[in-house]
Amino acid sequence: MALSAREPLVPAERLVAEMVPPPRFDGVRFDTYLPDPQQPSQTEAVRVLSAFAESLGDGTGAAPTGRKRWFRRAPKAAAPSGPRGVYLDGGYGVGKTHLLASLWHAAPAAPERKAFGTFVELTNLVGALGFQQTVRTLSGHQLLCIDEFELDDPGDTVLVSSLLARLVEHGVALAATSNTLPGKLGEGRFAAADFLREIQGLSAHFRPLRIDGEDYRHRGLPEAPQPYTDEEVKAAARRTPGASLDGFPTLLGHLSTVHPSRYGALVEGVGAVCLTDVTPVPDQSTALRLVVLADRLYDREVPVLASGVPFDRLFSEEMLRGGYRKKYFRAISRLTALARDGRQLV
Known part of the structure; x- marks a missing residue:
């Protein structure tokens, strides 16, 4: 799905x-x-x-x-x-x-x-x-x-x-x-x-x-896993019960059509989130929506498997220096923890 x-x-x-x-x-x-x-x-x-x-x-x-x-x-x-x-x-x-x-x-x-x-x-x-x-x-x-x-x-x-x-x-x-x-x-x-x-x-x-x-989440833990290939992510999605599979740009576009208060319902029942073609987020509004999605995935302990850029490169240097930087660092931290959980899917 x-x-x-x-x-x-x-x-x-x-x-x-x-x-x-x-x-x-x-x-x-x-x-x-x-x-x-x-x-x-x-x-x-x-x-x-x-x-x-x-x-x-x-x-x-x-x-x-x-x-x-x-x-x-x-x-x-x-x-x-x-x-x-x-x-x-x-x-x-x-x-x-x-x-x-x-x-x-x-x-x-x-x-x-x-x-x-x-x-x-x-x-x-x-x-x-x-x-x-x-x-x-x-x-x-x-x-x-x-x-x-x-x-x-x-x-x-x-x-x-x-x-x-x-x-x-x-x-x-x-x-x-x-x-x-x-x-x-x-x-x-x-x-x-x-x-x-x-x-x-x-x-x-x-x-x-x-x-x-x-x-x-990073105290004494290994570094975040490097992203996988598109083929590895797609294969893991096919064999994992309840997994979702989305292209990252497509998912970001869809988030703009769903109120953030519904993001919990958006991922309800999902066993794992598999993403291909992860790229840096293009603007602040998109970035803030992604933060909310990361929070809801973390709340529900949904593992994440991704290809593309590592999660610590999702947000630009300008974003990480700006007024919302605490949110972005929290999202990186939580997505990194979920990526560690996602390694078991490969």
């Missing part, structure tokens, strides 16, 4: 039901996170987030016995006080999504009373349900976890900031990870102060938690 022949449709009720950690992070827990011994902030993050989860109570508003509550479900008419959320601040590959999903699993509320999704999935939910209905749908939740909070679209940032403000009024606890602002260079990661400033008026509700470290 070809991904470029798929046109997924995702009904609104499915968007709500699927706001859970993706398959890669379904089994993660705090005790499966492996902190780098050289980075004490990683061990501290596990400790703080574990206490954060315990402080949430059972989701009914009652505080856990003998424990200090970080979040108090305030009456709707009263302005909530104190931090009601945590922001995980760190570079790509330090395990922020692992920790965010572990927090979701550790929160004591029933699964239907806590939600986990990417920023793109959350904005698409608002588009499908409308703002007020989204507030009503999520306001009864104990916890909302937002991965990859996007700050490069001012309109969407204001929209989600307004949504979070309403949810905080209803006592919903928040947790988020974030991406780089356009124009932010330096460390290649985004500073907590910028996140808090951008989510207008919500800074008092977030406790920044910095997580230092190197990309765990």
